[in-house]
Amino acid sequence: MLFLLMTAETGDELSDDLKERNKILDKDLRKLARGKSQALDEVYELTKGAVYGFILSILKNEEDSEDVMQDTYLKVCLNADQYRTQGKPMAWIMTIARNLALMKLRSQKRYADIPDYEWDAIADDNAEFGSEDRMVLKAALTNLNSEESQIVLLHAVSGLKHREIAEMLDMPLATVLSKYNRSIKKLQKMFEA
Amino acid sequence: MNRRETEEKLKKACYHAAPDVLKGVKERLENASDEDAIVPMNLKQRRRTRYSVFVPAVLSGAAAFLLVCNVALLIAGKNNESKAVRTVALELNPGVELGVNSDGRVVNVKTLDKTSEEMISKMDLNGTDADVAVNAILGAMYQSGSLGDNQESIATVEVTQGTEPAVQQDGDEAMGSGYDDKAQSGTEAASNKDSDDKPVAVSENRADENPSVSSNAAEKLDMSTLKKHDEAGADTAYHIALKDAGISADQVTEHHSSWQLEEEDPEFDDVPTPKTEAKASEGSEEKATEATATPSAKASAEATATTSVKTTAEATTTPSVKASAEATATPSVKATAEATTTTSVKATTEATATTSVKATTEATATPSVKAATKASEGTKKAAEGFYLVTFKTARYTYIYMIGEDGEILSVSRSVI
Numbered sequence: 001m002l003f004l005l006m007t008a009e010t011g012d013e014l015s016d017d018l019k020e021r022n023k024i025l026d027k028d029l030r031k032l033a034r035g036k037s038q039a040l041d042e043v044y045e046l047t048k049g050a051v052y053g054f055i056l057s058i059l060k061n062e063e064d065s066e067d068v069m070q071d072t073y074l075k076v077c078l079n080a081d082q083y084r085t086q087g088k089p090m091a092w093i094m095t096i097a098r099n100l101a102l103m104k105l106r107s108q109k110r111y112a113d114i115p116d117y118e119w120d121a122i123a124d125d126n127a128e129f130g131s132e133d134r135m136v137l138k139a140a141l142t143n144l145n146s147e148e149s150q151i152v153l154l155h156a157v158s159g160l161k162h163r164e165i166a167e168m169l170d171m172p173l174a175t176v177l178s179k180y181n182r183s184i185k186k187l188q189k190m191f192e193a
Numbered sequence: 194m195n196r197r198e199t200e201e202k203l204k205k206a207c208y209h210a211a212p213d214v215l216k217g218v219k220e221r222l223e224n225a226s227d228e229d230a231i232v233p234m235n236l237k238q239r240r241r242t243r244y245s246v247f248v249p250a251v252l253s254g255a256a257a258f259l260l261v262c263n264v265a266l267l268i269a270g271k272n273n274e275s276k277a278v279r280t281v282a283l284e285l286n287p288g289v290e291l292g293v294n295s296d297g298r299v300v301n302v303k304t305l306d307k308t309s310e311e312m313i314s315k316m317d318l319n320g321t322d323a324d325v326a327v328n329a330i331l332g333a334m335y336q337s338g339s340l341g342d343n344q345e346s347i348a349t350v351e352v353t354q355g356t357e358p359a360v361q362q363d364g365d366e367a368m369g370s371g372y373d374d375k376a377q378s379g380t381e382a383a384s385n386k387d388s389d390d391k392p393v394a395v396s397e398n399r400a401d402e403n404p405s406v407s408s409n410a411a412e413k414l415d416m417s418t419l420k421k422h423d424e425a426g427a428d429t430a431y432h433i434a435l436k437d438a439g440i441s442a443d444q445v446t447e448h449h450s451s452w453q454l455e456e457e458d459p460e461f462d463d464v465p466t467p468k469t470e471a472k473a474s475e476g477s478e479e480k481a482t483e484a485t486a487t488p489s490a491k492a493s494a495e496a497t498a499t500t501s502v503k504t505t506a507e508a509t510t511t512p513s514v515k516a517s518a519e520a521t522a523t524p525s526v527k528a529t530a531e532a533t534t535t536t537s538v539k540a541t542t543e544a545t546a547t548t549s550v551k552a553t554t555e556a557t558a559t560p561s562v563k564a565a566t567k568a569s570e571g572t573k574k575a576a577e578g579f580y581l582v583t584f585k586t587a588r589y590t591y592i593y594m595i596g597e598d599g600e601i602l603s604v605s606r607s608v609i
Contacts, residue, residue, distance in 0.1 A: 037222060044215045049208030056210075070214040074221050122210050133206035140203055156200035157207045188199050 018159040021046055025089035032080035040077055047090065050158035051097050057141055057149040058101040060111035062118040068104050072097040091164045094154065098168065113142055139190045148183040151176055156184075281323055289313060289330055293323045302326075312337055422452040422578065422597070430580035434593035437601055440586060448584030585609065 025046060031039035051072055056065040075096050083092055119138060123129050141149050150169065154160045162180065166173040281291040288305030299318045304310040312333050318326040427450035434450075435442060579602055582593040590609055594602040 037219065040218065040222075041215065044218075048211040048214075049204060052211035053203075053207030066212045066214060069212070070217050070221070073214065073218040077218070077222055122212075125212050126209055128209040129206075130209065132202075133209045136202045136206040137210055140206075152203065153207065157204045184196055184199055187203070188194050188196070191194050191199060191202065 015159075021159070022087055022089055025093075026085050026087070029076075029080045029083045029089055029092075030085070032077050033083065037077065040073065043076065043093075044073060047093055047158075050090065050153070051093065053137070053153045053157050054094060054150065055097055055101045056114070056137075057146065057153050058098065059105060060114050060141065062114065062122050064104055064108070065101075068097070068100045071100050075100070088164065090158050091160055091168065094158055094160065095168060114138070136187075136191065139187060143186065143190060144183050147171075148179050151180050152183045152187070155180055281327060291318065291323060291326055291330075297323050299323055299326045308337075426597070427451055427580055427582070430593070430595040430599075431582050431584070433595055433599060433601070434582040434584065434591065434604075437593070437604065438591055438606075440584075440591075444586050445584045446586060448582070450580055450582045452578055453581045454578045 025043060028039040028043045028046075032043070048069075052065060052069050055068050055072070056062070059065050059068065072093070076093055079096075083089070119134055123134060140152060144152065147169070151165055154165045154168070155162060160168070162176050163173060165171075165180075166176040169176070281293055289309045290303040290305065291299050292301035292303070294300045299321050302313055302318050304313050313330070316329060316333065318329065321329075431448060431450040435445070578597060580593075580595040580597070582591075582595060584591050588609055590607045592603075592605040592607075594604075596602050
């Protein structure tokens with residue numbers, strides 16, 4: 001009973017969509033490892049939102065996030081042969097993204113927040129990025145601290161399990177769980193308002 | 194709004210905000226190189242490629258090879274340090290041989306008799322500088338009475354193996370400091386007379402008179418032959434040398450004798466305080482020709498010392514030697530001249546030289562200036578040349594310097 005409660009609480013049950021996505025990513029990464037660069041298109045389409053949102057939550061800068069995003073997919077292609085199929089392709093990609101983002105963060109000044117003109121720039125570059133999207137993403141990145149926003153994006157957008165997030169961020173599972181629940185509730189109130 | 198709806202909104206917003214970087218990635222991918230490779234996520238599950246196996250193996254092998262080489266060099270270095278490249282032997286009674294490495298340090302000590310064994314057993318000479326060791330041994334010899342005022346000779350043997358005998362000078366200096374007067378006179382003889390004979394490894398210098406040798410040599414000496422400075426004189430000098438060395442002509446494999454003009458040695462001539470302090474109180478002629486003193490003290494002391502020397506010298510020197518000395522001096526200074534000449538005949542080069550300087554000093558200190566000066570001139574003249582006799586036996590090379598009066602100025606013996 002306790003186990004079932006924990007499982008439900010942590011949300012470690014992957015949806016069928018996420019399971020299917022991971023299978024596709026596994027296949028695409030194997031194709032990339034064999035030199036079939038066409039597989040990159042599918043990998044990119046399945047992961048771009050998660051990768052960009054996660055990088056943006058670390059760097060808080062649109063331009064730098066775009067550069068790091070490009071570097072991330074480049075590395076994914078070049079190092080696809082080193083990926084071992086464990087059913088965690090997203091965790092592998094997000095680890096690459098995080099490492100590159102942290103390297104970028106160390107090499108330049110840190111940004112406390114994303115200014116409005118950068119949100120404007122994002123909206124200008126992407127026609128799909130509407131006002132609601134801007135409000136939602138801005139709320140997630142400005143009203144939550146860096147750790148909270150990373151945890152929320154890694155779970156809600158990337159579909160990583162809380163255990164994977166705890167491992168990646170080197171945090172206790174309980175901390176990840178509490179931060180996630182608190183952050184989601186906070187976002188819910190903001191969205192409802 | 195439930196949790197899932199919130200998550201979906203967030204997901205949707207991120208995907209809508211994501212820029213299109215795919216084109217740029219593909220362009221870079223075409224120009225990408227292996228330099229862009231990054232550290233994989235899970236090192237434990239890293240695929241062991243051909244290079245990941247091969248490179249560490251090569252590096253490990255190289256490291257092991259370097260380690261072996263270093264150890265080998267270390268061992269070789271230690272072997273070289275402990276290897277004796279020279280042997281310095283002090284041939285006296287007792288006799289000691291020191292093995293000296295290329296750094297000039299003693300690596301082994303070999304005693305040649307019981308006396309030296311007893312003496313050296315109390316000393317740990319391994320690892321010390323050769324000159325320090327020689328000094329210590331000479332000091333011990335002197336203290337034990339093995340070396341004394343009546344000692345006749347010191348033999349320093351140095352065997353080199355393909356290198357210049359740099360230790361020789363050091364050893365001589367040590368002898369000078371350790372054995373004071375007598376060793377020092379031997380040192381002077383070696384440095385002045387043997388300086389041109391670099392290969393000479395053995396320097397045996399007679400710092401003192403050796404009555405038996407001198408008288409025997411004098412018996413054989415044909416003064417008129419020697420003074421010709423020609424082949425006949427050289428042959429006579431050769432026989433004197435053979436006699437002194439105790440070697441018959443049959444044992445000699447090669448020999449050469451010739452008259453050599455002695456080159457002026459400013460350093461030798463400019464010595465302001467010759468080792469000629471007379472120790473008249475002791476009354477021995479050996480003491481009269483050694484040690485140092487100021488000219489003023491020497492002048493008065495010499496007067497008495499010379500007298501005692503003269504008496505002894507006249508008793509032991511042949512009439513022919515005395516006659517030649519008398520011939521070079523005026524009647525008023527005959528006695529002094531006899532004394533100095535006799536001394537030089539029986540003693541070494543150093544003794545002769547100091548006598549000449551002593552006479553000069555005397556000239557300024559005593560009333561009989563002219564007479565003493567003449568006597569010294571006569572002595573100097575005799576020291577202007579010498580017979581250089583070189584002969585080899587199966588084991589040694591001997592080099593003798595013999596004055597025109599038949600005195601043995603210096604003896605060098607080297608191991609072949």
